Amino acid sequence: MITLFITLTLVFISIAIWQMIKIFDLTRALKGEKIDDSQIANDKDNRINARLMLGFLAFIYVITIICVVKYGHFPLITDAASDHGIKNDTLMIWTLALIFFVQTITQFLLHYFAYKYKGQTGNKALFYTDNHKLEIIWTIIPAIVLTGFITYGLLTWADVMNISEDDDPMVVELYAQQFNWKARYAGEDNSLGKSNVRLIDIDRANILGIDESDPNASDDIIVTELHLPVNKPVLFKMRSQDVLHSAYMPHFRAQMNCVPGMITQFLFTPNMTTEEMRNTPKMIDKVLTINEIRDEKSKELIKKGEEPLDPYDFDYLLLCNKICGKSHYNMQMKIIVESQEDFDTWISKQTVFKNSLIAQN
Amino acid sequence: MSEYIVFDKDHHEHHHKETFITKYIFSQDHKMIAKQYLFTGVIFMGIIGILMSSLMRMQIAWPEEPNIIFEFLLGKWAPDGVMDADIYLALVTMHGTIMVFFVLTAGLSGTFSNLLIPLQLGARDMATGFLNMVAYWLFFVSTVLMVASIFVEAGPAAAGWTIYPPLSALELAQPGSGLGMTLWLVSMAVFIASSLIGSLNYIVTVINLRTKGMSLTRMPLTIWAFFVTAIIGVISFPVLLSAALLLIMDRSFGTSFFLSDIFIQGEVLHYQGGSPILFEHLFWFLGHPEVYIVLLPALGIASEVIATHSRKPIFGYKAMVMSILAIAFLSTIVWGHHMFITGMNPFLGSVFTFTTLLIAIPSAVKAFNYITTLWRANIQFNPPMLFAIAFVSTFITGGLTGLILGDSALDINVHDTYFVVAHFHLVMGISALYGMLAGIYHWFPMMFGKMMNKNLGYIHFWVTAICAYGIFFPMHFIGMAGLPRRYYTNSNFPLFDDLADTNTIITVFAIIGALIQLVFLYNFFHSMFYGKKSPQNPWNSTTLEWTASMKHIHGNWQGKIPEVYRWPYDYSKPGYKEDFVPQHIPLKKDEEEY
Ligand code: HEM
Numbered sequence: 019m020i021t022l023f024i025t026l027t028l029v030f031i032s033i034a035i036w037q038m039i040k041i042f043d044l045t046r047a048l049k050g051e052k053i054d055d056s057q058i059a060n061d062k063d064n065r066i067n068a069r070l071m072l073g074f075l076a077f078i079y080v081i082t083i084i085c086v087v088k089y090g091h092f093p094l095i096t097d098a099a100s101d102h103g104i105k106n107d108t109l110m111i112w113t114l115a116l117i118f119f120v121q122t123i124t125q126f127l128l129h130y131f132a133y134k135y136k137g138q139t140g141n142k143a144l145f146y147t148d149n150h151k152l153e154i155i156w157t158i159i160p161a162i163v164l165t166g167f168i169t170y171g172l173l174t175w176a177d178v179m180n181i182s183e184d185d186d187p188m189v190v191e192l193y194a195q196q197f198n199w200k201a202r203y204a205g206e207d208n209s210l211g212k213s214n215v216r217l218i219d220i221d222r223a224n225i226l227g228i229d230e231s232d233p234n235a236s237d238d239i240i241v242t243e244l245h246l247p248v249n250k251p252v253l254f255k256m257r258s259q260d261v262l263h264s265a266y267m268p269h270f271r272a273q274m275n276c277v278p279g280m281i282t283q284f285l286f287t288p289n290m291t292t293e294e295m296r297n298t299p300k301m302i303d304k305v306l307t308i309n310e311i312r313d314e315k316s317k318e319l320i321k322k323g324e325e326p327l328d329p330y331d332f333d334y335l336l337l338c339n340k341i342c343g344k345s346h347y348n349m350q351m352k353i354i355v356e357s358q359e360d361f362d363t364w365i366s367k368q369t370v371f372k373n374s375l376i377a378q379n
Numbered sequence: 380m381s382e383y384i385v386f387d388k389d390h391h392e393h394h395h396k397e398t399f400i401t402k403y404i405f406s407q408d409h410k411m412i413a414k415q416y417l418f419t420g421v422i423f424m425g426i427i428g429i430l431m432s433s434l435m436r437m438q439i440a441w442p443e444e445p446n447i448i449f450e451f452l453l454g455k456w457a458p459d460g461v462m463d464a465d466i467y468l469a470l471v472t473m474h475g476t477i478m479v480f481f482v483l484t485a486g487l488s489g490t491f492s493n494l495l496i497p498l499q500l501g502a503r504d505m506a507t508g509f510l511n512m513v514a515y516w517l518f519f520v521s522t523v524l525m526v527a528s529i530f531v532e533a534g535p536a537a538a539g540w541t542i543y544p545p546l547s548a549l550e551l552a553q554p555g556s557g558l559g560m561t562l563w564l565v566s567m568a569v570f571i572a573s574s575l576i577g578s579l580n581y582i583v584t585v586i587n588l589r590t591k592g593m594s595l596t597r598m599p600l601t602i603w604a605f606f607v608t609a610i611i612g613v614i615s616f617p618v619l620l621s622a623a624l625l626l627i628m629d630r631s632f633g634t635s636f637f638l639s640d641i642f643i644q645g646e647v648l649h650y651q652g653g654s655p656i657l658f659e660h661l662f663w664f665l666g667h668p669e670v671y672i673v674l675l676p677a678l679g680i681a682s683e684v685i686a687t688h689s690r691k692p693i694f695g696y697k698a699m700v701m702s703i704l705a706i707a708f709l710s711t712i713v714w715g716h717h718m719f720i721t722g723m724n725p726f727l728g729s730v731f732t733f734t735t736l737l738i739a740i741p742s743a744v745k746a747f748n749y750i751t752t753l754w755r756a757n758i759q760f761n762p763p764m765l766f767a768i769a770f771v772s773t774f775i776t777g778g779l780t781g782l783i784l785g786d787s788a789l790d791i792n793v794h795d796t797y798f799v800v801a802h803f804h805l806v807m808g809i810s811a812l813y814g815m816l817a818g819i820y821h822w823f824p825m826m827f828g829k830m831m832n833k834n835l836g837y838i839h840f841w842v843t844a845i846c847a848y849g850i851f852f853p854m855h856f857i858g859m860a861g862l863p864r865r866y867y868t869n870s871n872f873p874l875f876d877d878l879a880d881t882n883t884i885i886t887v888f889a890i891i892g893a894l895i896q897l898v899f900l901y902n903f904f905h906s907m908f909y910g911k912k913s914p915q916n917p918w919n920s921t922t923l924e925w926t927a928s929m930k931h932i933h934g935n936w937q938g939k940i941p942e943v944y945r946w947p948y949d950y951s952k953p954g955y956k957e958d959f960v961p962q963h964i965p966l967k968k969d970e971e972e973y
């Protein structure tokens with residue numbers, strides 16, 4: 019209803035504008051003013067549009083400021099919760115700074131020149147065809163700046179993507195299917211049992227297609243909620259059983275596609291437990307704001323006789339970020355980062371693969 | 380070339396017995412074909428594309444509320460006015476496909492390459508009028524197929540405009556991957572055939588049919604842009620055709636080029652050994668050059684329009700040509716930046732980061748040259764000029780965020796979020812749209828012999844310009860806040876609740892932005908029939924098209940084709956009373972060319 023209302027209002031506004039222009043033209047015609055109907059800009063048009071150009075420059079600046087202020091937590095969603103994420107964020111901040119700087123200056127020059135050099139009858143433009151010095155300067159300066167950024171970016175990339183077995187990472191498989199996630203821990207031996215979707219046996223509850231004859235498989239643990247010990251490197255091995263998905267863990271600055279037919283990987287070290295993250299001032303603020311919004315919505319829902327919304331508390335999430343079908347928008351898994359002890363307690367309560375199979379006779 | 384045929388009126392009349400069909404439908408005349416592309420590609424498909432985007436935006440802003448508009452337009456796909464999740468994906472896919480391929484590739488190049496290549500080069504028509512007609516009609520067939528696919532029972536293709544398999548390959552994965560996807564693939568195959576024929580024709584025409592004196596370095600930048608665009612198209616479109624054919628094989632004949640080890644809806648499929656990543660490589664080998672196929676013509680048009688309306692030569696003509704060539708070359712070796720986190724070898728990622736960020740250099744040169752062109756100009760704010768300036772503005776804003784997406788380390792965080800949506804809409808979508816609108820306002824007199832109403836043009840421009848930033852600027856920030864793209868609703872993530880009001884504002888801008896296009900449509904059609912008659916050269920432009928007959932005749936010029944004696948940007952040249960010297964005016968004694 020609201021949409022329809024807004025749409026109709028807008029239609030009426032546009033019709034009104036149009037009619038007003040018509041009336042405006044008509045009255046001028048009635049007053050006997052000579053109308054310039056060549057449809058080519060005259061000095062007056064140039065003056066008006068030149069001023070509007072300045073206005074538009076102001077609009078760009080204002081909308082930038084509004085967005086920056088409203089958005090608040092730079093550079094990305096919450097503080098980075100992984101070791102490499104902190105480095106990534108620094109690179110992001112530098113790049114954003116460069117972008118804002120260049121954006122502010124170039125937009126100023128563009129719109130200010132447009133304003134300043136508006137056409138006037140009798141004026142003539144400067145016949146200025148080229149200037150090699152200038153052109154060389156503004157080829158070289160971007161080249162130098164970019165060299166810096168490319169180097170910085172590539173070093174960071176190499177650092178993030180470099181998977182070294184020396185750190186003795188914990189191996190975890192992320193398994194994607196339409197439309198949910200499973201995680202498989204490698205167990206005591208830290209080595210995942212072999213798997214292939216052809217081995218899936220729903221009747222025996224072998225849902226990930228794990229090779230039962232592989233000794234590495236017997237102590238694997240399959241769960242639907244991802245727990246990670248803090249400050250321990252985790253090597254994720256991604257797999258998908260049907261279409262492409264993408265394991266997106268924005269708080270950890272981590273993302274990797276899950277590709278049927280192959281295994282992809284990503285390594286990171288979470289450095290803040292869920293509890294710690296909940297207690298950062300920024301997060302407390304954010305959760306408060308969100309809960310206010312939800313309260314408002316709940317009130318309306320109750321009025322309509324529906325269930326109110328649950329209050330929100332922060333949790334890390336794994337989202338699907340590659341279009342994968344109907345419920346792509348709701349393919350998520352909770353991630354909990356906790357101390358090593360809490361993690362050990364939790365994992366000891368999970369059933370190992372060997373015992374999770376349903377015997378068949 | 381000027382020896383071609385000397386047309387006189389009588390000769391012309393008994394030579395071509397024109398019927399309605401040969402004149403308006405199966406026309407081989409480049410000006411008529413240009414208009415056909417304009418109506419089918421730009422106007423018709425443009426309306427559908429924008430309508431779809433409005434529906435998506437309404438869904439994102441007001442996800443749960445029943446909406447009469449949905450019920451009315453989507454029928455069974457919006458039971459009780461609540462949009463179905465599959466249909467959201469279908470809308471995303473069709474909107475993307477239609478905008479990128481139909482409006483901004485075929486529509487943009489088809490209209491302006493056809494109109495301007497012969498007219499600005501001094502040719503009587505395209506190298507082959509017959510193939511030109513064939514290209515248009517193939518495009519028409521592909522349009523019909525694509526539009527028809529919207530109406531199939533299970534809905535149109537819904538795997539995103541990138542149609543990555545396995546989602547696009549398996550009907551089990553989503554309903555849109557059945558007949559809808561088949562039609563999509565067939566339509567695109569026909570489209571590519573059309574595009575190849577068209578591009579070859581443009582290339583041959585530019586190489587062979589330039590009038591006497593029109594050396595390569597005297598070609599207007601529009602022609603350079605169209606020429607290079609056509610070359611990129613010929614190099615990259617065939618690769619998409621192969622990808623489409625292989626995908627058709629996988630879908631219908633059981634091959635496994637892109638598929639392997641799939642378990643879906645309780646069954647194991649037989650596919651083995653293929654790789655979806657192979658498809659991604661093939662797709663983006665076209666897909667990235669494609670964004671330059673969309674952008675370069677707009678760059679060309681903007682150069683022409685900015686020079687003409689600022690009454691000043693374009694600054695650094697040679698640098699502009701060089702940067703077009705550099706961008707074209709680089710654009711074919713950067714496709715991997717769409718694939719940093721697909722599981723591709725990280726080392727390859729480094730290489731693509733390097734080549735991608737290199738593109739920033741020629742792009743920066745272009746932006747600086749445009750800005751310098753405005754310096755000490757005498758700017759005539761006609762509607763096309765406004766759009767051209769706005770083009771530079773969005774090109775800069777959108778281009779700068781490419782520094783983040785092109786940097787593999789940073790792409791990890793924002794890949795496939797709204798940050799990307801913001802980036803490519805500004806730098807490719809809106810910029811190319813502005814270039815196209817600038818072109819329409821600028822050459823409308825050439826196409827229809829009438830002037831468009833400038834005041835409506837001003838309203839159209841300013842509202843559109845505000846809305847474009849209003850829609851896409853905040854999207855960067857919701858993207859940085861982690862909101863993924865192609866989400867039917869965000870209400871399943873309380874995490875994103877604080878972005879909802881921004882999303883509503885974006886939608887309001889989107890609806891206003893869509894409605895204001897009605898002013899443009901009204902202006903377009905009203906001016907076409909009742910507009911003021913245009914003078915011969917309304918913008919006092921230097922290029923050859925304005926010396927041709929305003930009344931459209933076969934062969935373009937009544938008498939001999941004019942010869943060219945100078946470059947196309949002699950605006951405000953010292954020593955002349957007028958502030959422009961057309962290309963066909965011989966140099967004075969002792970006058971330097973520039
Ligand atoms: C009129 C203003 C426009 C609006 C309001 C708009 C809006 C949108 C929206 C809401 C999406 C879907 C975002 C998502 O859920 O992921 C989208 C996707 C897209 N749009 Fe636009 N759009 C507009 C114009 C254009 C233009 C001119 C182009 C031309 C290049 C374009 C190309 C695309 C593409 C390629 C996609 C991606 C489709 C995909 O994800 O597969 N749009 N647009």
Ligand SMILES: [Cu+2]
Pocket residue numbers: 194195196197262263264338339340341342346349
């Ligand atoms: Cu998914």
Ligand SMILES: [Cu+2]
Pocket residue numbers: 666667670713714716717
């Ligand atoms: Cu690209």
